[in-house]
Amino acid sequence: MATLYQLHSTMDTLRRSTEEMTRTWRKGDSIMLLGTTAAFIDWLNAYLNEHDIEYIAGIYALGDDVAQLTTSATDKLSLETKLTRILTDAEWVTLTQDSQFDKVVMIAL
Incomplete structure (x- = not known):
C-alpha cells in the first residue's frame, strides 16, 4: 500500500514540509x-x-x-513535463479514494 502526501506549502515552508514527508516516505x-x-x-x-x-x-x-499562476510562470516551470498529471477537483477526490492508497496525509506548515 502507498501514501498520498498532499503538500500545501509556501516557499518559506517547503523545506520543512518536505522533511516532514520524508520521515514516513515509502517507495511508491x-x-x-x-x-x-x-x-x-x-x-x-x-x-x-x-x-x-x-x-x-x-x-x-x-x-x-495551476491556473492561478501567471502564464509566464507556467511556461517557465514546464509543469506538464514535471508533473505526472494536472487534475480536476473531481479527479483529485477520486485519487484520494483510490485503493492503492492506504492513507492520505496532508502537510501544511
Missing part, C-alpha cells in the same frame, strides 16, 4: 501539490534529492491551482 508513494506549491516544483525536486527520495509513483497538481 505519491505527492499532490496544493495551492501555489506547484510553483516550487524545482525546489521540491531539489529537496527530495537532498533526502534521497526515490521511486515516486506520481506528482500531481490541481488544474485550478
